Amino acid sequence: MDKQELLTQLYDSILDTEPEAAAAAAQAAIDAGVDAMEAIEVASEAIAEIGDMFEAGEIFLPSLMLAGEAMKQSMAILSRHLHSGQATQTKAKVVIGAVSGDIHDIGKNLVATMLSVHGYDVIDVGVNVPPMEVIDVALREKARFIALSALMTTSMPYQQDVLNLLTETGARNRFFVIVGGGPVTSDYARRIGADGWGNSAVSAVRLCDRLLQSQETPPVSATFVQE
């Protein structure tokens, strides 16, 4: 196969939402001497197209999640083969989870996948995650963002706990903390001192982009709100 065919294979494997095929295609491209950066660009185009298809209602959540996984697996291979000096495509690392007591995961999965589709390196810690555990993972992974989903009034206090723990352990300036989920309002986000609030998966992406582009460091002077 020539270089163009290998890249097409990679592109198609992501559009066809096949993680194993995407990993194999990435490896084949590297083995054939394709420049990793070029392959990453092709993979990014494919995942961007997937994002558009989801927003247009042409594909559903499982396809989005599988394509996200395909992207992740191919990136794991490709990024190891970047030359020094070549920046990776990922914008920043995000640790995301639903806080203690909360098992509502559909919104969180949507946000996680949309973020990874848009170039973020997302670590999903799942549901019902205690505040300190989220922080430990974020510290270990040297994340830039902590994204917290809460769907119930009874789990929202744990979002505040994460912020309090960060402040009290002196780690508040290491992460942008963003919050969301059904009952979480922008007012509440302001009250607990979160860095950002968004009300949809698309807004979560814009929110992170805006926070990264801003000159601010956490905690921001005023909570970023993204509808």
Place this chain on the structure above:
Amino acid sequence: MTINRDRLMDVLDKAHRGPVIKQFDWDTRVIPGVIAAKLKEYGLQKTCDPANPINQDLELADRFYRAAVDVATEVGMLCTDTQRAIRYSQAELLAGVDAAPAAFTLGEGREIAHFVHRAISDPTPPIWVSPLSIAVSEEVFEPLVTGIAAIPEVDCLEGPSFETIWGAPLRAGSPYELLAGKMQAEAFYGAIARAGREGIGLYAVGTSPTHYGVLGGFGIPGGYKPQRDIVLVLSPVEIKTSYENLMKLAHAYNCGGQTYGGSWSMIGGYAGGPEGAALSCIACTIMLYNVYQCVNGASFPYDLKTMGNCGRPALWSLGVVFQALSRNTHLCANSVLNQTAGPATECLLYESAVGMMLLSVCGASSCTGPRSAGGKYTNYITPLEVKFAGEVFKRCAGMSLAQANEIANRLLPKYEQQLGNPPKGQSFQECYDLATLQPSDEWQRIYDTVKDAAIAAGMPLH
């Protein structure tokens, strides 16, 4: 009906010895794969007809049921704690559905509520369980419950639930939740006694995000009473269970109580479009009645685009689910209607009018609701929308599917454009006088206007 121990032990055994399936694979491959294959095999793809929000083709509903039996047999129900699938043979599944009662009661004395299986266009009025577990502040709980219990259409109570407990934030999965279980039971019993409706049946425990609220509130001294109240077991999407759910079941068994099983399927989620969601809901319902041995409940579609189920694709899907269950089982299926607009808005009442009429004519035995403002905001629930939804639900009993479809088509244009961006409306304190429990003039006027419009559209609400 009490929970059978052999069946319970079999479920626990299956949850620990069934086939291992990772949750990611379940969500992205098993569920979408089997749903897509069965939609194709039974010719169900692209059958959703938004121009007729209430499905008129009952043979189609029957085909959905047959396909759903296949789906339930092939996938089973995933236990998220053990990452194993609880699976039965087709014969076992059908026997489990047959073992559920065709009638049961909740409550006691003159407040006893008789749940019965209902046919399509059944003239028997369905049971109205109200409201959902919408969070309210402690000082609002008593006046709200008193106002709701005073509505004759209300047969049983589930919500509201508390936002705080004795002033402290009520934290899910913590000792606060355990305390809140009993605190909520006491608050309910106090409020219904003062409202003169002591015997009314209760769904327990609204304030139980995890199993702790149920452990702390059901079957304990001063708590919810197993002989007249019922334990809510709500399953994670898509067709999953968990230790938390199974602990609620085990606790209900210990107390000699009954269970309610509920879940959702998302249009645009794991099961795909409105047809996939309908199929998944019916399959999930079959699993709920097997795994939880419930006497009441079902799974219902929810549209991720509108975050509710009162728009055309979701209504169609909801109707098919209840038609299929009504015609092919003798279950006392319960639905939840997911309105998106808040109190003191026309949109909320129009959503309720169309959705409750649909459930009444499509054979739902009971419904729990309303979900004012999507259930998202503290204190955004009032007695007036509870009354309206109950009136529609009961008075539409006996109406034909064709007539209901015509009425739905007359009323939908009055609200469907608002569904993506619904009005939040007003809180209980903003649109009610808490001392007299009377709605504001404005809210009363909105109610009168929508009721007149519903009557003009052909609804028997006189």
